[in-house]
Amino acid sequence: MDPATLKYSQSHEWLHLDGNTATIGITDFAV
Numbered sequence: 001m002d003p004a005t006l007k008y009s010q011s012h013e014w015l016h017l018d019g020n021t022a023t024i025g026i027t028d029f030a031v
Contacts, residue, residue, distance in 0.1 A: 001023075007015040012030035016023040 001016055005016065007017075008027070009015075012027040014025050014027060016025075
């Protein structure tokens with residue numbers, strides 16, 4: 001997963017879209 005293709009929120013969550021599949025996570029900074 002390329003970090004440049006991720007969408008980030010102000011509260012450090014990220015979203016990766018791959019066709020009809022979305023992967024959601026949190027950044028290391030949030031932990």
